[in-house]
Amino acid sequence: MRTLRFLLTGLGNVGRPFLEILHERAALMRERYRLELVPVGVADSGGAAVDARGLDVPAVLEAKRAKRSVATLPGVGRPGMGGLALVREVEADVLLDATPTNLKDAQPGLDIVREALRRGMPAVLASKGPLVLAFQELAALSDWTSPRNPALRFSGAVGGALPTVNVGWRDLALGKLGLLEGVLNSTSHLMLCRMGEGRTYEEALKEAQEAGIAEPDPTLDVDGWDTANKLVILANAVLRVPTTLKDVAVTGMRGVTREELDAARARGGQVLLLARAEPRGDGTWALSVKPTVVGGEHPLGRLGARDMGLVYRSDIHGRVTLLSGDEGAWGASAAMLRDVLDVARE
Known part of the structure; x- marks a missing residue:
């Protein structure tokens, strides 16, 4: 059994369903892929939650259903910690970015993904902004340019569950x-x-x-x-x-x-x-x-x-x-999971 520790930035219409799918299908993933995905850090607009042993996914989901930031979670909440700080300070195997699409400057997703790739951390994106405004830069930091670089995957950014990019x-x-x-x-x-x-x-x-x-x-x-x-x-x-x-x-x-x-x-x-x-x-x-x-x-x-x-x-x-x-946001969330499995295989 392999364990893949991940960070998730953005807990809105794509990030939250991703955690729901992951929680519901965890046993199937262990059985079919001999893989366990463990969230060690998540961030929303109010802060972050961090636990190197793995966050309690139902507790995270309950906070979001109650319209509370994960920063309010007892013991693991980090008020004021943004996605960029999360990537800089927390050790993980892969980043999942589902921050809102921003087509003016692609922030905060662009800086978050840049930092992950520069640290050698594979990145899976659902947000279009960084890809539209800085694809060539991100490609140069990732396996799109050299197999020695960390993986960059983003099938959920183009058509949701439709495997357009793949x-x-x-x-x-x-x-x-x-x-x-x-x-x-x-x-x-x-x-x-x-x-x-x-x-x-x-x-x-x-x-x-x-x-x-x-x-x-x-x-x-x-x-x-x-x-x-x-x-x-x-x-x-x-x-x-x-x-x-x-x-x-x-x-x-x-x-x-x-x-x-x-x-x-x-x-x-x-x-x-x-x-x-x-x-x-x-x-x-x-x-x-x-x-x-x-x-x-x-x-x-x-x-x-x-x-x-x-x-x-x-x-x-x-x-x-x-x-x-x-399938709306669920399709994009499922595509992110597909990309994570691709990263895990590689």
Whole structure:
């Protein structure tokens, strides 16, 4: 039986479900993988909790359900200790970062992940910010550049449980990739599906918000920027092309017309807010996010309202289509667990 000690920064919509899954499946993990994952430090916005012997996961979860910081836990609470201090001061085998995505400066996640990698600690991310704003820097510190460096994994940052990154960089190894197309944002897709059924933009947005998919301010989703962020990560990680947001032409879904929606339905398809990467033939790629009419013959043309999907085309693998029902934060949490198991195997 092996033991992997981990730190978890961020105990919100992804970090907390991760601990719940881990607690529920601990016995299965020991049986199937001969592995025990032990949290020795966790941090939220109010501080941290630290115990080298392993924290009491039910106690951590109970504190979060009661809307209390883990810093209030008796004996192990560390008021005022942030994620960066946690990584600097507590010995562990792997970092899990689930801090909120910040696309202005990627903090606090970026500094936390930098510190872990510099210390030789593998890092598993659910947050997109550090990957969108500093992928090449983090790649240089990790096994994306040299197998001697600590592992960097982030499949939960692009499509939740959908294995977009893993399939692209691992399972399509040595393939020459061609066109990449994806529906990677659940809010915009649900809204476009409902609008295609005759509902107004406002009615579709209300449903998405009531379902817990859309934020109170849905700007990043409906204007295409969340999809663009994910395309940037795929371009860097899978296409291996240094890419930033300025390299992506982005058009949101607000301007979709009734004529476009009706035309798509007439073809047995739908309007998708489609991420697209197409090789230009000179080593560069045309990257875009925009509303696109697709017919029913398209691999993504019949996606359900709560689905996401991605299509890779490779010269030796052919067309590979990935589809997944949206599981929300649970999908991203499950993807983090998948990444941790990958790190443990390595």
